[in-house]
Structure formats: C-alpha cells, structure tokens
Amino acid sequence: xxxxxxxxxxxxxxxxxxxxxxxxxxxxxxxxxxxxxxxxxxxxxxxxxxxxxxxxxxxxxxxxxxxxxxxxxxxxxxxxxxxxxxxxxxxxxxxxxxxxxxxxxxxxxxxxxxxxxxxxxxxxxxxxxxxxxxxxxxxxxxxxxxxxxxxxxxxxxxxxxxxxxxxxxxxxxxxxxxxxxxxxxxxxxxxxxxxxxxxxxxxxxxxxxxxxxxxxxxxxxxxxxxxxxxxxxxxxxxxxxxxxxxxxxxxxxxxxxxxxxxxxxxxxxxxxxxxxxxxxxxxxxxxxxxxxxxxxxxxxxxxxxxxxxxxxxxxxxxxxxxxxxxxxxxxxxxxxxxxxxxxxxxxxxxxxxxxxxxxxxxxxxxxxxxxxxxxxxxxxxxxxxxxxxxxxxxxxxxxxxxxxxxxxxxxxxxxxxxxxxxxxxxxxxxxxxxxxxxxxxxxxxxxxxxxxx
Amino acid sequence: xxxxxxxxxxxxxxxxxxxxxxxxxxxxxxxxxxxxxxxxxxxxxxxxxxxxxxxxxxxxxxxxxxxxxxxxxxxxxxxxxxxxxxxxxxxxxxxxxxxxxxxxxxxxxxxxxxxxxxxxxxxxxxxxxxxxxxxxxxxxxxxxxxxxxxxxxxxxxxxxxxxxxxxxxxxxxxxxxxxxxxxxxxxxxxxxxxxxxxxxxxxxxxxxxxxxxxxxxxxxxxxxxxxxxxxxxxxxxxxxxxxxxxxxxxxxxxxxxxxxxxxxxxxxxxxxxxxxxxxxxxxxxxxxxxxxxxxxxxxxxxxxxxxxxxxxxxxxxxxxxxxxxxxxxxxxxxxxxxxxxxxxxxxxxxxxxxxxxxxxxxxxxxxxxxxxxxxxxxxxxxxxxxxxxxxxxxxxxxxxxxxxxxxxxxxxxxxxxxxxxxxxxxxxxxxxxxxxxxxxxxxxxxxxxxxxx
Numbered sequence: 001x002x003x004x005x006x007x008x009x010x011x012x013x014x015x016x017x018x019x020x021x022x023x024x025x026x027x028x029x030x031x032x033x034x035x036x037x038x039x040x041x042x043x044x045x046x047x048x049x050x051x052x053x054x055x056x057x058x059x060x061x062x063x064x065x066x067x068x069x070x071x072x073x074x075x076x077x078x079x080x081x082x083x084x085x086x087x088x089x090x091x092x093x094x095x096x097x098x099x100x101x102x103x104x105x106x107x108x109x110x111x112x113x114x115x116x117x118x119x120x121x122x123x124x125x126x127x128x129x130x131x132x133x134x135x136x137x138x139x140x141x142x143x144x145x146x147x148x149x150x151x152x153x154x155x156x157x158x159x160x161x162x163x164x165x166x167x168x169x170x171x172x173x174x175x176x177x178x179x180x181x182x183x184x185x186x187x188x189x190x191x192x193x194x195x196x197x198x199x200x201x202x203x204x205x206x207x208x209x210x211x212x213x214x215x216x217x218x219x220x221x222x223x224x225x226x227x228x229x230x231x232x233x234x235x236x237x238x239x240x241x242x243x244x245x246x247x248x249x250x251x252x253x254x255x256x257x258x259x260x261x262x263x264x265x266x267x268x269x270x271x272x273x274x275x276x277x278x279x280x281x282x283x284x285x286x287x288x289x290x291x292x293x294x295x296x297x298x299x300x301x302x303x304x305x306x307x308x309x310x311x312x313x314x315x316x317x318x319x320x321x322x323x324x325x326x327x328x329x330x331x332x333x334x335x336x337x338x339x340x341x342x343x344x345x346x347x348x349x350x351x352x353x354x355x356x357x358x359x360x361x362x363x364x365x366x367x368x369x370x371x372x373x374x375x376x377x378x379x380x381x382x383x384x385x386x387x388x389x390x391x392x393x394x395x396x397x398x399x400x401x402x403x404x405x406x407x408x409x410x411x412x413x414x415x416x417x418x419x420x421x422x423x424x425x426x427x428x429x430x431x432x433x434x435x436x437x438x439x440x441x442x443x444x445x446x447x448x449x450x451x452x453x
Numbered sequence: 454x455x456x457x458x459x460x461x462x463x464x465x466x467x468x469x470x471x472x473x474x475x476x477x478x479x480x481x482x483x484x485x486x487x488x489x490x491x492x493x494x495x496x497x498x499x500x501x502x503x504x505x506x507x508x509x510x511x512x513x514x515x516x517x518x519x520x521x522x523x524x525x526x527x528x529x530x531x532x533x534x535x536x537x538x539x540x541x542x543x544x545x546x547x548x549x550x551x552x553x554x555x556x557x558x559x560x561x562x563x564x565x566x567x568x569x570x571x572x573x574x575x576x577x578x579x580x581x582x583x584x585x586x587x588x589x590x591x592x593x594x595x596x597x598x599x600x601x602x603x604x605x606x607x608x609x610x611x612x613x614x615x616x617x618x619x620x621x622x623x624x625x626x627x628x629x630x631x632x633x634x635x636x637x638x639x640x641x642x643x644x645x646x647x648x649x650x651x652x653x654x655x656x657x658x659x660x661x662x663x664x665x666x667x668x669x670x671x672x673x674x675x676x677x678x679x680x681x682x683x684x685x686x687x688x689x690x691x692x693x694x695x696x697x698x699x700x701x702x703x704x705x706x707x708x709x710x711x712x713x714x715x716x717x718x719x720x721x722x723x724x725x726x727x728x729x730x731x732x733x734x735x736x737x738x739x740x741x742x743x744x745x746x747x748x749x750x751x752x753x754x755x756x757x758x759x760x761x762x763x764x765x766x767x768x769x770x771x772x773x774x775x776x777x778x779x780x781x782x783x784x785x786x787x788x789x790x791x792x793x794x795x796x797x798x799x800x801x802x803x804x805x806x807x808x809x810x811x812x813x814x815x816x817x818x819x820x821x822x823x824x825x826x827x828x829x830x831x832x833x834x835x836x837x838x839x840x841x842x843x844x845x846x847x848x849x850x851x852x853x854x855x856x857x858x859x860x861x862x863x864x865x866x867x868x869x870x871x872x873x874x875x876x877x878x879x880x881x882x883x884x885x886x887x888x889x890x891x892x893x894x895x896x897x898x899x900x901x902x903x904x905x906x
Contacts, residue, residue, distance in 0.1 A: 076457065172876050374629050377529070415870075
C-alpha cells in the first residue's frame with residue numbers, strides 16, 4: 001500500500017512560531033499615523049490589542065514560544081495531516097509529486113483557529129472581557145467564536161452583509177460557540193451608519209466591517225479587537241502550519257520545489273510558506289513560494305505598492321502594502337473569501353523584493369480546480385482553498401509539458417462544507433468569469449492621496 | 454501538556470473486519486421470503502448485491518480480510534483520531550474518563566464511507582455499472598457518491614423528500630462527487646408512484662426510498678443496490694472503527710467500561726461496539742455496549758422483536774428485528790437521522806439476548822448535549838452523533854453521583870456542518886419535545902401480519 005498520509009504525534013506540535021522579520025533582507029517600512037502621516041510606534045496600537053500581541057507585532061526575534069495553554073487547545077486538531085495527492089497526480093497525469101497540508105480538520109474547518117486561539121489567550125491573560133472582529137466568508141468569525149468560547153470571552157462579530165445573507169449557517173455556527181453576529185454595515189457604529197447613509201443597499205466589504213469592529217474596541221475599555229489576517233502577529237501564529245509541514249516533508253524524504261497557498265490578507269500563505277522561505281533566505285535552498293489570488297481581487301498581481309489604510313473609513317494606521325485602494329469592493333459575483341483590498345506588510349515587502357511570486361485565477365478556473373480535487377482526493381475544498389489548487393494544477397501541467405518531477409506543496413486551508421451554495425451556483429451555470437479592467441483598478445487607486453511606499 | 458489525541462499511523466489501519474456472528478451465543482434467525490414466508494438462502498439476494506457481499510452477508514467466519522484497494526482509499530481519512538474529552542469532563546465535573554472516536558474526518562463527514570468504499574469496490578470488481586441507494590439525512594448518499602466516484606461507478610440516490618428540501622447542500626455535495634439525486638417518493642418507480650397516488654404531500658421515509666432504490670436495481674441488470682446500515686455486511690465493514698478504537702484504548706492504557714453509539718439501523722453502533730463486545734463474549738471482560746436512539750423513533754426501547762420488512766412497500770425479505778412496523782414514519786418534527794423503523798438482525802438478536810442495552814433521548818436533550826459538546830470540545834456534532842453524547846452525559850452524571858471513575862467511549866460518528874438548519878431551529882425555539890404515545894406504537898405494529906421472531 002502506498003503511503004498517503006504523513007502524520008505527526010501530538011508531542012511533535014512545534015513549540016515555537018517562526019518570525020520571518022528576523023531573516024528579511026529588507027524589513028517592512030513603518031506604519032504611519034492616519035492623521036499626521038508620521039511613523040508611529042507600538043503605543044498607537046494599545047487601544048486595540050493587548051500588550052503581548054503588540055510586542056509580537058513589532059518583534060524582530062526569530063523564534064517566539066507558543067504558550068502551553070495555546071498548544072493544549074491546538075491539540076484538539078493539530079498536528080494536521082499532510083497528504084500525498086496520488087489521486088490528483090493520476091488525474092493530471094503529471095510527473096510532479098503533489099502534497100497538501102490539510103487545515104480543514106479544525107473545529108471551524110480552516111486554518112484560522114491557529115491565530116484565533118493565540119489571540120484569545122493573550123486577551124484573556126490581559127483581563128479583556130470582549131473581543132470584536134469582522135468576518136467575510138465566515139471562516140475567521142467562526143474561528144474566533146470557537147477560541148473565545150474556550151477562554152470564556154465574549155465575541156462580537158461584524159459579518160460582511162453579502163456573506164451574512166448567503167451563508168446563514170456560518171452565523172449559526174458562531175452562535176453555537178456563543179458569539180453574537182451582526183451584518184455589516186450595521187447601525188451599531190458611526191462607521192456603519194456613515195456607509196449606510198451613503199448607500200443603504202451596499203453588500204458590505206471587509207474594509208467596512210473592520211472599521212466597525214475597530215470602532216467598537218476603540219470606544220470601549222473592556223473590549224479589544226482581533227484581526228484574522230494581514231498583521232504581523234497573525235502571520236506569525238500561522239507559521240505553526242509550515243513548521244509542521246517541514247517535519248512532515250522531512251518524514252516523506254522530500255523538500256518542496258514550490259509551496260503554494262491561497263492569498264487573502266496573507267495569513268495562510270505566510271503560515272505555510274515562511275518556514276520554507278527561511279531555508280531559502282538562510283540556507284541557500286531554492287524553494288519558490290507562490291501566492292494564489294482571485295482575478296477579481298488581484299492586489300498582488302495588479303495592485304500598487306504604497307501606503308494605504310487597512311479599513312475603508314480610514315481609522316487604522318497607514319500600512320505599506322500592495323493594495324487596490326481601501327475603497328475597493330470586489331464584485332458580488334466573486335464567490336469565496338480572499339476579498340480584502342490589501343496585503344500584509346511583510347508579504348508585500350517580500351513580493352516587492354522578488355522573494356515570493358503571485359498568480360491570479362478566474363472564478364471558473366477556481367471552481368473547476370475545486371471539483372477536480374474533490375473527485376480525485378475526496379475532500380471538497382473551500383473556494384478560497386481551490387485558488388491554491390488552481391495554481392498547483394498549472395504547475396503540475398507545466399511539469400508534464402517539461403517532463404519535470406518537481407515537488408509541489410499546497411496549503412489546503414479549509415473544507416467547503418459551508419460553501420455548497422457556491423458549488424450549487426457553479427453547477428447551475430451562475431458563476432461567471434470576472435476580471436477587473438485596468439480602468440477599474442486605476443480608478444480605485446486614483447482616489448488615494450497616501451504616500452507611495 | 455495533557456495528551457488529548459490518541460492517533461495511529463497509516464500502517465496501523467486494521468487489515469481485517471470482525472464478524473461477530475462467529476461469537477454470538479444465538480445466531481440470528483433466517484430471513485423469510487416476502488411472499489412464501491419460508492426461510493430463504495443467499496441466492497435470493499443475487500438481483501441486488503454482488504456475490505462477494507452476499508458471501509459476507511451470510512458468513513460465519515470471525516475475520517474477513519479487507520482488500521488492499523479498500524484500505525488504500527480508507528487511508529484518505531483513516532485511521533481516525535480518538536480524543537480524551539477533557540473539556541466535557543470538566544464541564545460535567547465528573548470523575549468519569551470520557552473518550553470519543555471521531556469519524557467526522559472522512560470526506561463526507563461521517564462513518565458511512567467505511568462501508569460505501571467496500572461496497573463500491575466489490576460492485577466494481579463484479580462488473581456492475583451503476584449503484585442505487587436511498588438516503589435520509591444525506592450522510593449515506595454522500596458517502597456512496599464519494600465511493601462510486603473513486604471506482605468510476607454511476608450513483609443514483611433516492612433522498613427522503615423532507616431532507617431533500619431541508620438539506621439542499623447535501624444534494625450539491627453528492628453532485629460534486631458526480632451522483633444524481635432524486636427526492637423520494639419519486640415518479641421514477643412503481644413504488645414511488647404508488648405512495649404519491651395515496652398521499653401526494655408525503656414527506657417520505659427511508660422505507661419508501663429503499664423501495665424505490667431496490668426496485669431500480671431489481672429491474673435493471675447493470676444496476677445493483679447498496680444499503681447504508683441494517684445488513685450484516687454493512688455492520689461488518691464498520692467494525693474498522695472498533696478495531697482501531699481497541700488499539701487506541703490500548704495505547705491510552707485503558708479499557709472502556711461502557712461503549713456508546715447512536716442507533717439508526719445499527720451500523721455505527723455495531724462498528725464501534727462489536728470489537729469490544731467480542732472481549733465480553735470471548736474473554737469474560739465486562740464492557741457494556743449502549744445504543745442511543747431518538748424518543749421519536751424508539752424501536753429498540755419500545756418496538757417489538759418480530760419479522761418485518763426492511764422497506765415500506767414490502768419488497769425486501771422479512772427480517773427478524775426490533776421494529777416499529779414498516780409503515781412507521783417518524784414525525785417531521787424530529788431533526789437528524791436515525792429515522793429508520795427497524796434495527797439490523799444481529800443487533801436485534803444481541804438486544805433480545807440481553808448482551809447490549811439501549812436508551813432513548815428526547816429531541817431537546819439531544820440538542821442540549823450537542824451544544825454542550827461543541828462548547829466544551831470544539832467539534833459541532835451531527836444531531837445523530839449528539840444522541841450518543843446525550844447517553845454519555847447521563848452516564849457521566851451517574852458516575853458523579855456514585856463517585857465512580859468509569860471509562861466511557863463514544864462513537865462521534867459525524868460533524869454537524871450540514872445540520873446548521875437544525876441548530877438554527879433549536880436556537881429559535883422551534884425544536885420541540887416529542888415522544889410517541891403507546892397508542893401510536895401499538896397502532897403501527899397492529900398493521901403487521903408477519904410472524905413474531
């Protein structure tokens with residue numbers, strides 16, 4: 001029998017996260033104050049995050065210890081399995097060897113609890129009572145609800161209205177773990193009311209939902225805020241994925257030639273890629289790291305590297321990142337997550353420096369990839385995860401043409417059990433190709449008056 | 454760090470199924486011909502099942518080899534993890550040590566693929582082109598769709614209309630794996646048309662859907678039929694669960710005092726319980742095995758042990774089993790699977806002989822148990838699975854009162870990702886208590902003119 005699954009024991013859960021900032025040739029530029037546009041220090045983040053997370057946000061230490069309490073909850077689903085994709089290889093008739101790391105075994109079904117649990121832990125330790133957050137497809141809101149439940153914290157989720165309406169069951173899942181969920185924009189915040197006044201029928205965006213959750217935290221001393229991607233400490237927590245994957249690849253006697261992950265704000269990409277990128281940066285290995293994004297929200301492949309706000313209303317610091325402009329709202333036709341207008345600063349700097357790559361995929365290519373994967377491997381991937389599969393299929397087909405037996409590693413960041421509406425739409429021919437025009441991108445960027453990075 | 458998860462490596466996937474018939478003090482009575490009511494032999498099953506499965510159906514061998522091709526597909530999700538439920542123990546403040554075996558990691562999210570893959574394999578090997586089946590909550594239909602896809606078989610699913618309407622996403626899941634799904638009763642079969650003529654607004658039942666799928670197989674030489682529970686070979690395939698669980702309990706240095714599983718037709722109960730029951734039957738161990746059923750479909754606790762049909766129309770052989778009568782249709786108010794009117798013959802004989810026990814739980818108790826489990830352990834269980842949790846909670850509370858540190862093992866047969874509508878209804882106060890009256894049960898049984906077993 002061929003060995004398909006590469007597993008680790010509970011005692012092999014890594015005890016440190018990897019902070020790539022320590023090894024970057026060019027460290028990210030500093031954030032700027034939204035008003036003065038002067039560089040700001042960690043203090044500016046104090047209303048939103050507990051001290052330990054702010055320390056991690058600005059840390060340049062290479063290794064950061066994972067608290068036992070966090071590893072203990074990780075053990076509910078970690079270590080996650082890695083699979084050799086024999087079925088997909090056969091279906092593609094490729095000489096490439098394809099592996100995938102499967103994060104869908106977590107209780108909420110994605111990689112998001114890796115950071116949710118850590119953030120809930122540090123907030124609890126700092127005496128915080130309530131955490132607010134935003135969620136798009138619902139993966140992040142579910143993960144944080146689950147994590148808050150474990151530490152006895154209240155959880156308040158602002159869910160992009162489009163998803164709130166299309167994915168009612170994600171909301172029930174959050175309720176089951178004790179969270180309260182509001183469609184965003186809501187009338188509970190200044191930010192929400194402002195947007196609703198302008199456009200009462202808006203389908204919302206992650207940027208707007210972030211503004212709402214941030215405002216709640218900034219105006220209530222018992223409440224802090226949590227972000228599911230983009231920020232340095234979030235990317236840091238996700239490196240548990242790549243740390244495990246390194247051990248698993250070792251057990252398989254392989255080293256990947258290319259590591260591929262879907263890209264929204266950067267956390268699942270960073271999670272699997274950074275520990276491998278470390279080998280390229282510090283040991284001269286040649287491992288390509290490729291981020292997969294939707295053609296309908298293509299900040300890495302078609303955005304601009306400049307300072308921009310993390311939210312829509314402009315409450316957050318200005319961050320140096322690849323962006324489509326903070327007012328960008330992806331067309332509602334785009335199914336699946338990965339709808340955020342910008343990219344995390346670390347990933348942006350790495351892309352700027354040519355140390356990582358990016359690919360964009362059309363809606364239809366993504367669903368074709370997801371279904372091919374489901375039929376070959378069993379697991380039905382979330383549309384987000386299917387973006388990475390689409391990139392891997394392109395690579396495997398290139399290997400076939402070139403006769404190369406490269407090793408491909410995919411981060412399969414979540415299952416599609418809550419995305420059946422999207423698959424249903426695809427089967428009904430309701431999912432259409434969608435690529436932004438250059439004019440649309442230019443117009444969104446033209447609204448910005450922020451400095452180039 | 455406490456060890457929470459007990460894992461096995463891929464090479465530890467058992468290579469034999471356990472056939473409890475070899476060790477039963479009283480073997481099941483023979484099936485009877487539906488017309489002549491005389492005992493029938495294996496030949497009678499030939500129109501419906503391939504020869505190898507019929508051999509397994511009547512086998513008295515203790516161990517049956519698992520083909521490599523089946524183990525190879527099992528390795529997509531097996532061995533499944535076992536967990537110590539530290540969170541639940543703490544929430545219940547019980548001295549009992551609670552373990553659960555988690556079958557929700559399979560691609561379709563339940564234990565059902567354990568037999569679906571085996572059945573698809575033997576059908577493929579026999580040159581069959583198409584398999585028909587019925588499905589209630591959708592777990593079984595999904596599992597068979599997944600399995601047929603792997604072996605290149607067509608799959609035709611008759612889905613109980615109530616579930617078809619309440620769970621459209623289960624249908625999409627089956628479509629994603631290439632199956633065709635019809636709401637039952639349908640106008641594609643004599644059986645379906647007959648029921649529709651009598652009651653055009655029926656919400657359907659498993660019994661009716663079985664009649665339809667059986668009719669299709671009986672009338673088309675390229676088509677065979679597959680059943681997801683009840684039959685001996687189905688229970689046999691599920692013993693992979695208990696075989697793994699035995700190894701895992703050994704690794705944990707424990708032996709359960711009580712093994713608990715939800716009960717629909719018997720396959721997930723048999724799957725985990727029989728390998729432990731073997732130790733009681735052959736080695737004098739004292740391991741209680743308890744089946745958990747809904748109070749709204751209580752064949753084990755309130756049904757009658759007699760010959761009855763497996764389907765509604767009366768096409769199947771008469772089987773000696775605990776039954777509520779083959780015309781029994783559970784109230785639509787009952788959420789979750791476990792809606793079948795009868796119990797498998799092996800389990801029925803074991804219950805008759807006092808070798809296993811059964812408990813019935815009200816709807817509300819089941820959802821309370823499911824939510825308590827989700828909050829304590831993370832995983833949101835399928836309502837079916839929550840029945841087993843409800844029994845375990847009663848046991849753990851009894852242990853607390855008695856100050857006993859018993860070891861409880863639960864078969865957590867599936868996740869609730871496709872059951873959020875039921876949880877939503879629960880939160881909205883729409884799930885009501887529901888217990889059958891004695892008159893209702895007596896009236897359903899009074900319609901039978903079949904022999905007592």
